Amino acid sequence: MRAVVQERFGPPDTLRLREIEPPRAGDGQVLVRVHAAAVNPYDWHMLRGDPYAARLLGGMGLTRPRCRVAGVDAAGVVEHVGAGVRGLRPGDPVLGFCPGAFAELARTTEHLLVPKPDALTFEQAAAVPMxxxxxxxxxxxxxxxxxxxxxxxxxxxxxxxxxxxxxxxxxxxxxxxxxxxxxxxxxxxxxxxxxxxxxxxxxxxxxxxxxxxxxxxxxxxxxxxxxxxxxxxxxxxxxxxxxxxxxxxxxxxxxxxxxxxxxxxxxxxILPATPDGPAHEDLLAVTALVEAGQLTPVVGRTYALADAAEALRHVEEGHARGKTVITLP
Structure with missing residues (x-):
């Protein structure tokens, strides 16, 4: 599968689009075919490996990124579910936290996903989680x-x-x-x-x-x-x-x-939402607001997967309008 890979800490130019082996869903895990992934300040902090204190605490890896594939916010369709997953099945449209989201397939756990509201495109849905x-x-x-x-x-x-x-x-x-x-x-x-x-x-x-x-x-x-x-x-x-x-x-x-x-x-x-913390109830709460017509994601710019480095540069400049989203066919 195609994925945006990061082998070392550094600026956006360290990212590379490569063909890698796809992840597999183990017990309690869900494999998502990604249609869109949002870019967050969290992503460029992970990219650059700062703050340094987070490396010592194990939040991002000590000398190289803990997660080889960048990105965390995703929307897509369930590809496969592991043993023990009860609330999702292949074909379900979902949004949520998927570490390694800048890829055609990403692996996560059931509690980090919720159903995608029908009113949202995949680009809008990817803008929601964090x-x-x-x-x-x-x-x-x-x-x-x-x-x-x-x-x-x-x-x-x-x-x-x-x-x-x-x-x-x-x-x-x-x-x-x-x-x-x-x-x-x-x-x-x-x-x-x-x-x-x-x-x-x-x-x-x-x-x-x-x-x-x-x-x-x-x-x-x-x-x-x-x-x-x-x-x-x-x-x-x-x-x-x-x-x-x-x-x-x-x-x-x-x-x-x-x-x-x-x-x-x-x-x-306020501790920003991340895939390391409890998120399921909050994800359900925000999608309920979307379904009630009370919350609408704002997507400012979209980029192709091959342009992920440029998308991160745009967000790091600090003046992005709404959410910046990477799209996959």
Whole structure:
């Protein structure tokens, strides 16, 4: 089968499209024929092997990638199921977390997959897992957004932000989205009542206060972000503002916890959704929102499998609109 292979840590140019042996589904495992795979910041962190602390913790491999084939978000059709799999069968359209997703076939476990909503194309479905689940956790689980609250989403036009705006609006919040001018109409269409163009306005000037701020960018100091919170406000940090390649999000979370201990505001990190954590219930929750017509994936650009390196470069630049997706015939 064709797959995008990574033999060492490095920039996107280290990726190679090769013919390799296909994986096999063992007990409790599912083999998925991939029709589309999303590109996430998680993928280029895995590609470059940073932060270094994650290598020591075993999250990505010490001297070379733990998973030889890149990618994790996928949508496709079940090809084969191993012994013990009860809820899926060959031919079922699915979406979910499939380590090694940048390939024609990917192997995963049943609890990391859910049925694909009929209304979604495979490209849209691939955009859902990491982005939508991370947004759900940030807005509903960590931020505990309620009807009538004011919510600000920094990075509202990006992969997580576009989902977060919609979820906050569904919960009845008055949403403000911070994005570029080119994404303003998109963010309004997703449910934002107000849009801030970050190139023209500084939302941290304190003129407007919010009950919940979801920061997907990390381009403002904590002190500035706290200025826009109500007295009982919550800052939800989605891994932004990492102090470097050594400790990455771990260092950012420790700093957040240290400040949280001495201030009245609640400062909470959100661990982005990954295939290593519990995900099935959250995947079901976001696909239920899709099926109810309350959540729509935003696909900004699509690339062929052979252009996976270019897709990763585009996401790493930090200005991707919605989700970037790799398509397979």
């Amino acid at each position: 982005g939508a689940v991370t947004a759900l956790r940030g807005i509903r689980t960590v931020g505990r957004v309620r009807s009538g609250q004011r919510v600000l989403v920094n990075g509202a036009g990006g992969g997580v932000g576009a989902f977060a705006v919609q979820i906050a609006a569904v919960l009845g919040a008055e949403v403000t989205g911070v994005c570029s001018a080119r994404n303003a109409d998109l963010v309004r269409s997703l449910g934002a009542t107000h849009v801030v163009d970050y190139a023209r306005e500084d939302f941290t000037d304190g003129r407007v206060r919010y009950d919940v701020v979801l920061d997907n960018v990390g381009n403002h100091p904590l002190g500035r972000l706290r200025r826009v919170l109500t007295p009982a406000g919550v800052l939800v940090a989605n891994g932004g503002g990492s102090p470097g390649r050594v400790f990455g999000a771990v260092g950012a979370m420790l700093r957040l916890a240290a400040v949280d201990a001495v201030v009245r505001h609640r400062l909470r990190p």
